[in-house]
Amino acid sequence: MPWPTIRKPPHPAVRPNVTDYDEARRRFTWEAARAELDGLPGGAGLNIAHEAVDRWADGPGADKVALRCLGRAGGRHDLSYGELKEATDRFAAALTSLGVRHPDAVFLLLPRRPELYVAALGAMKARCPVSPLFPAFGPEPVRQRMALGAGRALVTTEALYRRKVAPVRDQLPDLAHVLLVDGSGAALSDDGVHALDDLLASAPAWPGIAPTDPEDVALLHFTSGTTGTPKGALHVHEAVVAHHSTGRIALDLHPDDVYWCTADPGWVTGMSYGVIAPLVNGVTSIVDEGEFDADRWYRTLEDEGVTVWYTAPTAIRMLMRAGGEMAAAHDLSRLRFVASVGEPLNPEAVVWGQEALGLPIHDNWWQTETGGIMIANLACADVKPGSMGRPLPGIEAAIVARDPDDDGAPLVRDGQAVLVDDPSVEGHLALRPGWPSMFRGYLHEPERYQRCFAGGWYVSGDLARRDADGYLWFVGRADDVIKSAGHLIGPFEVESALMEHPLVAEVGVIGMPDPVAGEVVKAFVALTPGAEPSEELNRELIGFARARLGPAVAPKSIQFDDDLPHTRSGKIMRRLLKARELGLPLGDTSTLEAAP
Amino acid sequence: MERDRATDIIVSVLSGIAPEIDPGTVDPSGELQFEFDLDSMDFLNLVEGVGKAAGIEVPERDYAAIATLDGFAQYLVAHAG
Numbered sequence: 001m002p003w004p005t006i007r008k009p010p011h012p013a014v015r016p017n018v019t020d021y022d023e024a025r026r027r028f029t030w031e032a033a034r035a036e037l038d039g040l041p042g043g044a045g046l047n048i049a050h051e052a053v054d055r056w057a058d059g060p061g062a063d064k065v066a067l068r069c070l071g072r073a074g075g076r077h078d079l080s081y082g083e084l085k086e087a088t089d090r091f092a093a094a095l096t097s098l099g100v101r102h103p104d105a106v107f108l109l110l111p112r113r114p115e116l117y118v119a120a121l122g123a124m125k126a127r128c129p130v131s132p133l134f135p136a137f138g139p140e141p142v143r144q145r146m147a148l149g150a151g152r153a154l155v156t157t158e159a160l161y162r163r164k165v166a167p168v169r170d171q172l173p174d175l176a177h178v179l180l181v182d183g184s185g186a187a188l189s190d191d192g193v194h195a196l197d198d199l200l201a202s203a204p205a206w207p208g209i210a211p212t213d214p215e216d217v218a219l220l221h222f223t224s225g226t227t228g229t230p231k232g233a234l235h236v237h238e239a240v241v242a243h244h245s246t247g248r249i250a251l252d253l254h255p256d257d258v259y260w261c262t263a264d265p266g267w268v269t270g271m272s273y274g275v276i277a278p279l280v281n282g283v284t285s286i287v288d289e290g291e292f293d294a295d296r297w298y299r300t301l302e303d304e305g306v307t308v309w310y311t312a313p314t315a316i317r318m319l320m321r322a323g324g325e326m327a328a329a330h331d332l333s334r335l336r337f338v339a340s341v342g343e344p345l346n347p348e349a350v351v352w353g354q355e356a357l358g359l360p361i362h363d364n365w366w367q368t369e370t371g372g373i374m375i376a377n378l379a380c381a382d383v384k385p386g387s388m389g390r391p392l393p394g395i396e397a398a399i400v401a402r403d404p405d406d407d408g409a410p411l412v413r414d415g416q417a418v419l420v421d422d423p424s425v426e427g428h429l430a431l432r433p434g435w436p437s438m439f440r441g442y443l444h445e446p447e448r449y450q451r452c453f454a455g456g457w458y459v460s461g462d463l464a465r466r467d468a469d470g471y472l473w474f475v476g477r478a479d480d481v482i483k484s485a486g487h488l489i490g491p492f493e494v495e496s497a498l499m500e501h502p503l504v505a506e507v508g509v510i511g512m513p514d515p516v517a518g519e520v521v522k523a524f525v526a527l528t529p530g531a532e533p534s535e536e537l538n539r540e541l542i543g544f545a546r547a548r549l550g551p552a553v554a555p556k557s558i559q560f561d562d563d564l565p566h567t568r569s570g571k572i573m574r575r576l577l578k579a580r581e582l583g584l585p586l587g588d589t590s591t592l593e594a595a596p
Numbered sequence: 597m598e599r600d601r602a603t604d605i606i607v608s609v610l611s612g613i614a615p616e617i618d619p620g621t622v623d624p625s626g627e628l629q630f631e632f633d634l635d636s637m638d639f640l641n642l643v644e645g646v647g648k649a650a651g652i653e654v655p656e657r658d659y660a661a662i663a664t665l666d667g668f669a670q671y672l673v674a675h676a677g
Contacts, residue, residue: 136633138633292636293656294659295657295659295660318636318640326657485635520637542612543617544616546614546615546616546633551634551635556638
């Protein structure tokens with residue numbers, strides 16, 4: 001049964017930035033969106049950090065709170081736009097004084113503390129590409145990404161350095177400098193390890209941002225594919241045009257908003273919409289170092305007077321578990337707009353928002369490669385629960401037909417993609433290239449980049465359908481990538497780690513449906529001849545994988561299986577494995593990735 | 597519930613979730629999520645596993661009290677029969 005459409009009041013208390021979707025689409029141009037930004041003084045190009053920090057700090061907004069940082073164990077620390085400018089200037093100068101310069105890559109492995117924001121924006125001022133890593137990665141994902149990205153400097157904490165970097169440091173020949181934000185201890189005796197505070201104290205004056213080509217790489221975000229190593233998606237300074245306009249349009253940011261994006265900047269959402277978009281729009285942003293905790297989150301929404309909240313389906317489903325009474329015990333009257341991204345938001349969660357928070361939750365869709373929100377439920381528009389919404393102004397989306405003769409690949413005829421008009425037919429969710437935050441390449445992998453495009457369209461890897469009103473509905477993944485708690489996990493990365501264990505002969509890794517996380521990673525393991533399955537060995541393998549991959553990537557469960565399904569060439573068929581596990585018909589593999 | 601028994605239950609559930617961490621090496625007053633490298637799904641599984649073994653249900657509003665090994669054990673002493 002379809003869920004009833006949620007209608008919006010005709011006269012909301014705060015007038016949305018977009019009030020008429022169709023008109024906004026007609027009028028929108030990226031040139032006009034670009035003109036809303038300053039550009040570097042003297043026409044010296046475009047730099048994200050200037051748009052995010054300096055243009056406010058150099059004007060009447062200097063004293064406005066840019067970041068309100070909540071400590072893990074309590075406490076609160078504000079940074080104004082003026083203070084953020086000073087701190088990022090100093091960081092950029094310190095980095096430069098070490099000889100780390102454009103186009104050296106700077107990696108970040110940090111908790112959600114002010115230093116993370118300062119380092120990201122400071123490195124951008126120095127025109128160094130920034131690559132954020134998720135602190136819940138283990139040493140292996142950290143090593144692999146830093147080696148691929150040839151990271152020359154890393155900003156981290158002493159504890160994270162000891163646990164995740166020191167064990168693999170000898171495999172990172174490009175890593176010349178490690179900057180410890182809390183460095184005072186023993187790690188400082190390691191080669192090239194510095195206390196950031198000392199560097200900042202002795203940094204020379206910052207001369208200002210050098211001319212920046214809008215096409216210079218600003219960000220390197222790693223994402224997982226079905227096979228091979230993680231892909232390093234390259235984003236340029238020009239992307240800030242999309243961060244700014246999508247923040248206004250899709251998140252409805254107004255200058256007096258208190259905004260909270262709960263995503264970690266180790267992932268693209270936390271960087272594009274936790275660091276850049278709110279600052280570029282000049283709002284006050286909440287930064288919470290703590291992990292998910294239902295009570296803490298409700299208190300934060302209430303105490304900080306959050307008005308716009310961008311979170312993830314897994315978090316919303318955890319709040320649903322905690323019960324509506326918990327929400328009712330807090331005054332959430334300041335909250336006026338709630339959005340979600342990461343995996344499809346189930347209709348129950350959209351409706352729960354309306355009941356518990358008094359607001360529907362606005363699902364939206366984008367991915368690492370798109371750099372910014374592409375498809376969204378807008379503040380001004382009716383919400384169809386379960387739908388990701390409609391393409392933003394400036395974005396052209398389509399459903400590309402699946403080729404029945406080529407395992408469902410995008411169907412191209414005479415160089416043109418064949419588009420689906422029938423609302424009941426699913427196909428590849430695709431976007432017309434040309435928006436500013438589109439990735440400009442995969443690092444060192446031009447062919448892999450080219451394979452993302454077919455017949456004039458960027459093909460996302462997600463399957464979807466479009467209804468008669470133009471709303472898009474997620475159907476599943478076209479590949480074997482796992483979506484867990486809002487993160488993409490490449491099965492190959494997990495399989496490779498387990499294969500290193502001497503008793504493991506073969507591994508197949510799939511995502512199993514989970515009511516909270518969407519999917520969780522499960523590994524099916526065939527042991528080498530003579531090895532006996534046991535509870536102890538199962539634990540040993542889980543521990544083995546976790547020590548390498550960290551909790552965000554490692555399997556949550558392992559099952560021994562001597563009968564893994566193979567192709568004729570001997571490759572493990574993950575789709576068949578999944579069909580078997582879920583009791584789906586083995587013959588029909590086209591819809592296996594459908595969300596539960 | 598006795599304190600030692602409470603700690604045993606928590607450590608036993610943790611050994612299934614984060615078997616690579618030796619409980620003897622962690623700071624019992626440090627945050628479990630950090631000490632045992634748990635993500636939020638792991639933490640949920642821990643709370644459910646311990647709740648089941650101890651025969652109690654830990655409501656979300658009490659999660660702050662069970663954030664450390666010491667705190668969680670203390671909580672079981674106070675709440676589990």
